[in-house]
Amino acid sequence: xxxxxxxxxxxxxxxxxxxxxxxxxxxxxxxxxxxxxxxxxxxxxxxxxxxxxxxxxxxxxxxxxxxxxxxxxxxxxxxxxxxxxxxxxxxxxxxxxxxxxxxxxxxxxxxxxxxxxxxxxxxxxxxxxxxxxxxxxxxxxxxxxxxxxxxxxxxxxxxxxxxxxxxxxxxxxxxxxxxxxxxxxxxxxxxxxxxxxxxxxxxxxxxxxxxxxxxxxxxxxxxxxxxxxxxxxxxxxxxxxxxxxxxxxxxxxxxxxxxxxxxxxxxxxxxxxxxxxxxxxxxxxxxxxxxxxxxxxxxxxxxxxxxxxxxxxxxxxxxxxxxxxxxxxxxxxxxxxxxxxxxxxxxxxxxxxxxxxxxxxxxxxxxxxxxxxxxxxxxxxxxxxxxxxxxxxxxxxxxxxxxxxxxxxxxxxxxxxxxxxxxxxxxxxxxxxxxxxxxx
Numbered sequence: 001x002x003x004x005x006x007x008x009x010x011x012x013x014x015x016x017x018x019x020x021x022x023x024x025x026x027x028x029x030x031x032x033x034x035x036x037x038x039x040x041x042x043x044x045x046x047x048x049x050x051x052x053x054x055x056x057x058x059x060x061x062x063x064x065x066x067x068x069x070x071x072x073x074x075x076x077x078x079x080x081x082x083x084x085x086x087x088x089x090x091x092x093x094x095x096x097x098x099x100x101x102x103x104x105x106x107x108x109x110x111x112x113x114x115x116x117x118x119x120x121x122x123x124x125x126x127x128x129x130x131x132x133x134x135x136x137x138x139x140x141x142x143x144x145x146x147x148x149x150x151x152x153x154x155x156x157x158x159x160x161x162x163x164x165x166x167x168x169x170x171x172x173x174x175x176x177x178x179x180x181x182x183x184x185x186x187x188x189x190x191x192x193x194x195x196x197x198x199x200x201x202x203x204x205x206x207x208x209x210x211x212x213x214x215x216x217x218x219x220x221x222x223x224x225x226x227x228x229x230x231x232x233x234x235x236x237x238x239x240x241x242x243x244x245x246x247x248x249x250x251x252x253x254x255x256x257x258x259x260x261x262x263x264x265x266x267x268x269x270x271x272x273x274x275x276x277x278x279x280x281x282x283x284x285x286x287x288x289x290x291x292x293x294x295x296x297x298x299x300x301x302x303x304x305x306x307x308x309x310x311x312x313x314x315x316x317x318x319x320x321x322x323x324x325x326x327x328x329x330x331x332x333x334x335x336x337x338x339x340x341x342x343x344x345x346x347x348x349x350x351x352x353x354x355x356x357x358x359x360x361x362x363x364x365x366x367x368x369x370x371x372x373x374x375x376x377x378x379x380x381x382x383x384x385x386x387x388x389x390x391x392x393x394x395x396x397x398x399x400x401x402x403x404x405x406x407x408x409x410x411x412x413x414x415x416x417x418x419x420x421x422x423x424x425x426x427x428x429x430x431x432x433x434x435x436x437x438x439x440x
Contacts, residue, residue, distance in 0.1 A: 173343025222278025
């Protein structure tokens with residue numbers, strides 16, 4: 001496999017590149033795009049896609065909520081920046097659990113921005129239908145989801161489809177140059193990395209009359225069967241950078257084991273209403289070990305009014321380096337600090353890259369590293385929930401499923417998690433030392 005140099009000369013992404021037959025918009029240069037999941041990130045991805053160029057059309061939307069899907073149609077149809085790039089009508093706006101199938105039928109590229117638990121099956125359906133995919137991270141919330149994603153990746157590979165992932169750092173110039181220099185030995189051999197996503201926390205209140213599953217899906221971020229916990233949903237960005245560094249760019253690179261601890265203090269505080277806390281932790285600390293004995297230290301926290309930090313740090317035998325939202329730098333021993341150039345907004349750049357690959361008949365395949373890094377985060381959650389050391393092979397083969405795969409969901413389906421008599425989900429919060437991370 002060779003990697004595709006897209007952003008600047010000499011700098012490579014880790015997407016797999018090969019020349020394949022063009023599989024879009026037969027007889028036309030226009031790329032038809034549809035969105036599954038019309039929330040904030042979904043709409044953000046569509047707005048970013050609109051900045052790619054003129055030869056695209058947004059032609060279909062799908063969401064569980066009819067009102068939101070209809071509102072998004074109106075917003076896009078009246079958006080000045082979308083003039084000439086939107087062709088939406090009420091018969092191309094779908095709602096309900098099967099809306100993803102209807103959107104997929106009408107497009108060349110499908111944006112999958114549904115809650116994370118749905119990602120594996122939406123991804124698998126899209127590639128089986130021969131569609132290019134942009135999918136938000138994480139790719140999965142459990143081992144079964146990972147296995148389904150890897151099956152989808154193989155199908156995409158065989159069909160010559162592009163798969164672009166919402167791990168936008170992989171398309172960002174400062175990261176591409178920063179990691180290229182690390183891999184070239186600018187700070188010697190990598191000994192360890194430290195990954196941070198420390199910030200505040202969200203909550204979720206009920207709407208009058210909504211069913212339990214509707215509430216949980218609307219507030220999916222606080223339920224682990226839908227989000228994987230915040231180490232998976234959010235911190236996976238930094239974990240992906242760790243795999244990128246330690247794996248020297250190999251798309252399937254991952255740690256061989258991990259151990260850690262975590263818990264829940266703030267989310268059971270009386271400051272939060274009973275239904276607001278879901279069943280996820282509010283802090284995780286994990287030490288991952290790679291085959292070469294290098295270590296990635298992962299720390300994420302969602303606690304208001306505390307020190308916040310979103311960054312990646314690296315230590316080598318001949319220097320160190322780090323990143324922030326604004327910068328990436330290296331300081332080789334005895335030399336001046338090197339600072340990476342910023343480049344284009346990566347949320348736009350990833351769509352530029354995918355459109356370019358589609359039009360050239362070439363493939364950008366982010367799916368391999370995206371699924372692997374998502375599973376790396378899942379492995380970390382298994383460690384913090386259980387308090388046990390987790391091996392990669394065991395996690396992939398025996399990891400407990402959280403999402404109800406192969407169940408035909410409706411608004412009246414009983415979700416995998418129900419509130420206790422007190423109206424909270426505290427009874428379903430993992431207790432380290434007692435929680436079994438594997439299939440019984």
